[in-house]
Structure formats: structure tokens, C-alpha cells
Amino acid sequence: MNMIAITPLLDKNSRSPLYLQLYHYVRKEIETGSLSAEQSLPSIRQLAQHLGISKNTVEAAYGQLVAEGYVASRERGGYRVQPLDELIPPHPADSHVPDANNRARLEKQKKPEFDFRYGDIAFDRFPHSIWRSCMTEALSSNPLDVLGYGDPFGHLGLREEIARYVYQSRGVDCAADQIYICAGTQHAISMLVQLLELQTSVIAMEEPGYDGVKTVFRHLGCALQPIGIAHDGIDVEQLQDAAGRAKAVYVTPSHQFPLGMVMPVQKRLRLLQWAAEHDRFIIEDDYDSEFRYNSAPIPALKALDTHDRVIYTGTFSKSFLPGVRLSYTILPSKLLDQVRRKLGSYSQASSPIIQQAVWIFMKQGHFARHVRRMRRVYQIRHKTLIDAIRNQFGDRARVIGDSSGMHLLLDVPGMGTEQLMELAESSGCRVYSPAKHWNEPKNCPPSYVMIGFGGLSEQQLKDGVKRLKKAWLNL
Numbered sequence: 421m422n423m424i425a426i427t428p429l430l431d432k433n434s435r436s437p438l439y440l441q442l443y444h445y446v447r448k449e450i451e452t453g454s455l456s457a458e459q460s461l462p463s464i465r466q467l468a469q470h471l472g473i474s475k476n477t478v479e480a481a482y483g484q485l486v487a488e489g490y491v492a493s494r495e496r497g498g499y500r501v502q503p504l505d506e507l508i509p510p511h512p513a514d515s516h517v518p519d520a521n522n523r524a525r526l527e528k529q530k531k532p533e534f535d536f537r538y539g540d541i542a543f544d545r546f547p548h549s550i551w552r553s554c555m556t557e558a559l560s561s562n563p564l565d566v567l568g569y570g571d572p573f574g575h576l577g578l579r580e581e582i583a584r585y586v587y588q589s590r591g592v593d594c595a596a597d598q599i600y601i602c603a604g605t606q607h608a609i610s611m612l613v614q615l616l617e618l619q620t621s622v623i624a625m626e627e628p629g630y631d632g633v634k635t636v637f638r639h640l641g642c643a644l645q646p647i648g649i650a651h652d653g654i655d656v657e658q659l660q661d662a663a664g665r666a667k668a669v670y671v672t673p674s675h676q677f678p679l680g681m682v683m684p685v686q687k688r689l690r691l692l693q694w695a696a697e698h699d700r701f702i703i704e705d706d707y708d709s710e711f712r713y714n715s716a717p718i719p720a721l722k723a724l725d726t727h728d729r730v731i732y733t734g735t736f737s738k739s740f741l742p743g744v745r746l747s748y749t750i751l752p753s754k755l756l757d758q759v760r761r762k763l764g765s766y767s768q769a770s771s772p773i774i775q776q777a778v779w780i781f782m783k784q785g786h787f788a789r790h791v792r793r794m795r796r797v798y799q800i801r802h803k804t805l806i807d808a809i810r811n812q813f814g815d816r817a818r819v820i821g822d823s824s825g826m827h828l829l830l831d832v833p834g835m836g837t838e839q840l841m842e843l844a845e846s847s848g849c850r851v852y853s854p855a856k857h858w859n860e861p862k863n864c865p866p867s868y869v870m871i872g873f874g875g876l877s878e879q880q881l882k883d884g885v886k887r888l889k890k891a892w893l894n895l
């Protein structure tokens with residue numbers, strides 16, 4: 421290995437620690453192809469000497485690269501660059517957000533009869549005419565309210581309605597001025613990174629964890645520290661070990677994504693204690709908490725946050741419509757001044773017209789009614805799907821994460837994800853690989869597929885599962 425290949429300009433006076441500067445440099449070299457797959461990196465000692473920095477610094481940078489799968493450490497010592505395509509999901513996008521190439525490919529593909537796509541909601545049960553009238557009313561509102569840029573924090577009336585809603589449904593007691601409206605969860609995460617200046621920080625992240633936010637963190641320059649998942653959510657012991665490095669942790673306590681467990685209240689308290697003890701923030705993504713089927717809802721982490729350490733994000737994508745591209749962030753009071761100062765230079769990203777219409781929808785009581793009705797709809801769809809899987813597959817398939825939400829994982833031992841997807845496709849069904857939610861996709865158990873059920877009727881779920889059985893078990 422030519423040592424010149426790793427000669428970053430390290431700035432000892434920067435706010436970003438040296439190991440992160442080195443990590444970012446090597447990561448970029450790998451991403452741009454300057455360091456290619458299978459190339460060996462210099463030993464820790466050699467590089468430390470070459471750059472005039474401590475071995476601990478190089479070790480920490482290498483450790484981060486290994487944790488994120490850019491580099492593998494070899495048994496007999498030494499580090500080797502990993503092929504980049506191992507970091508990229510091996511299958512067509514399994515989410516509702518196909519990338520440009522995949523979209524072109526998917527459009528060419530025949531639309532499957534039964535698409536178990538995660539992200540679809542029950543459009544057939546959506547109150548289209550009420551929503552249309554809210555939109556019409558919004559359009560004829562005072563032009564000053566809806567035709568300009570709007571408040572940088574978002575529509576005040578909507579924020580007041582959200583404050584009421586999260587108090588009633590999630591136990592979160594907050595003022596409207598703590599709420600910042602965003603255009604979806606990825607936008608919320610991206611704004612948080614910018615407003616809280618996390619660009620060069622380490623963020624602890626559930627492993628596996630939601631690829632949608634992982635991508636945003638990565639693209640903005642954050643280093644990710646994967647933290648394993650125990651049977652009851654993120655492993656707090658592992659998080660303790662990461663406390664020295666990670667500035668914040670991203671979690672989905674009410675429905676771990678993608679594995680589906682719910683974090684019990686004792687663990688929530690330990691997580692909060694971790695944040696308070698180490699002066700860290702927790703980003704709580706409460707994306708589908710409306711839809712719990714088998715037990716009483718547990719209050720959000722934010723509801724238990726006596727130390728003012730939780731940044732809460734909620735979305736209208738599941739409870740209402742993904743198409744409104746509307747989400748909300750509840751900020752700890754201690755961050756408000758900082759955020760307010762910075763937000764002065766940003767325009768609000770979501771449309772004032774849409775915000776006005778959603779405000780009207782909430783104010784007139786339609787939203788609470790809609791969520792109640794949809795909970796029932798999804799509960800029935802969920803039960804129908806689980807029953808169908810049990811009836812058709814018996815013990816030849818195992819459901820993972822079956823207590824809430826609008827997706828589950830299915831483990832079909834003895835078969836591979838790719839094979840399962842192909843066989844499903846040839847029988848008119850589309851199921852998805854969850855692998856991209858693993859930091860290294862190859863760590864995703866080989867026989868898992870991801871199944872979304874929000875967009876399929878009961879009959880479609882029953883018929884679809886029957887088809888899957890025929891395709892997979894040849895029965």
C-alpha cells in the first residue's frame with residue numbers, strides 16, 4: 421500500500437475530532453474509487469507514524485470504517501477495503517422510494533397483482549371527499565395565510581392541533597412553539613443535522629435501522645455507530661460503550677424498524693438516563709405509533725423526558741397520507757433559541773396550502789376520527805395476514821414483529837431472500853428484501869423478506885399469501 425494514498429490534511433484546531441477527519445477522508449477515498457476493493461490499508465502503527473498522530477486516533481478511525489462496512493479487519497491483523505457494492509442493497513428498492521434506475525426498471529416491469537409494498541396505506545379507505553373539501557377551503561382561505569412562504573416553523577394553527585394530538589395520543593406535553601413542521605422524516609433529520617451542527621458527529625443508530633434516515637445522516641457527513649438490537653429494542657449496554665463518541669442516538673422505540681419490537685418502559689427510562697448522564701440527545705422516530713394492535717400503547721419516550729433530551733419526530737405518512745409530505749419535530753426547550761436563530765434564514769419547506777388543509781382536517785375532528793377508523797382497518801388487515809400466514813405455512817414460516825405497524829418480516833427457513841423474491845414475482849406477488857436496513861446487507865438473515873400490508877384488502881391478503889405458499893413451497 422502506497423502510504424501517499426492516505427495523506428489527509430488534518431486540522432488539529434477543528435471542532436471535529438482527528439479520528440473523524442481521518443475516517444471521513446478514507447471513506448471518501450473509498451467512495452470515489454481512489455482506494456479500491458481488496459486494497460490493504462497501512463497498519464495502524466505505520467499510518468500513525470506517517471501522519472504524526474496517535475495510534476488511538478488511527479484505531480478509532482479504522483474502527484468506525486469497520487463498523488460501517490467500508491473496511492474489514494483481517495484475522496491476522498491488517499485492514500482491507502471492502503467492495504462498495506456490498507454496502508448497496510442487492511435488490512430493487514424494497515421501499516416506497518425507488519431510486520432513478522430502479523424506478524425506470526420497475527416501471528418497465530409488469531405491475532404485480534399483489535404488491536406487498538411497505539409504505540402503501542389503505543387508499544381505498546381514505547376519506548377522499550372530505551379531504552377534497554378541506555383542500556378547497558384551504559385554497560379559498562385568506563391569501564396572506566396560504567399564498568406566501570409561511571412561518572419558518574410551520575403553520576401555527578396546525579402546530580397547535582399537533583400539540584393537542586400528541587398530548588392525547590402519545591402523552592407528550594409540549595407547546596406549539598416547540599413544534600417545527602417538516603416535509604417528511606428525511607427532511608426533519610436533515611434539518612436537525614444542520615440546525616444542531618451534527619455534520620461531523622458520530623450518531624449511534626439501531627442495527628438494523630431505517631435506511632431512509634441512515635442515508636441522510638451519511639450523506640450529510642455524520643459517522644454512524646451501529647448499536648445492536650436486543651429482544652426489547654436497542655442494546656443500552658452497547659450504547660453505554662459508545663457514549664464517549666456518539667453525540668446522539670436515533671431510535672424507533674414504539675416499533676423498532678424493521679424488526680418490530682416495542683421497547684418496554686423500563687428500558688425507555690434507562691435510555692433517558694443514558695442521555696442525561698452523558699449529556700446526549702435521543703432522536704425518537706415515532707413513525708407509526710397510531711397502529712398498535714395487541715396491547716395498550718406505551719407513552720412516547722418524549723412523554724417521559726424529564727431531562728429535556730428527546731427530539732421527537734412524527735409523520736403524517738402513515739396516519740394520514742404519504743402524499744402530503746408532512747411531518748413534525750418536537751424540540752427540547754433547551755434547543756429552541758439555537759434553532760430559532762438558525763431557522764431565521766430558512767424558508768418553511770412544506771406548502772402552506774397543504775398545511776392549512778391538514779389544519780382544517782384536524783380542527784374539524786376528521787383526523788382523530790380517521791385515525792380511529794384506520795386503526796380498526798389495519799388491525800383487521802394485520803390479523804388477516806397473520807392468520808393467512810399461519811394457515812398456509814404453519815411452522816414453515818416465522819413472522820417477526822407482529823404487534824403493530826404496517827409491515828412485518830417473514831422468515832422462510834431453507835430459502836434465500838433473492839429466491840423468495842423471484843418465486844413470488846413469477847407468481848404475481850412482489851415481496852421485498854429488508855437487507856438495506858442492515859449496515860452490511862450481508863448480515864441480514866438470508867431467508868428474510870419484508871411484507872407491507874397497509875395497501876392490500878383482506879381478500880387480496882388472503883389470496884396473495886396463498887400464491888406465496890404455492891410459489892415457495894410448491895404446494
Ligand SMILES: Cc1ncc(COP(=O)(O)O)c(C=O)c1O
Nearest residue numbers: 604605606630677707735737747
Ligand atoms: C422508521 C420510519 N420512519 C419514518 C418513516 C416515514 O417517513 P416520511 O415521513 O418521510 O414519509 C418511515 C416509513 O415510511 C419509517 O419506516
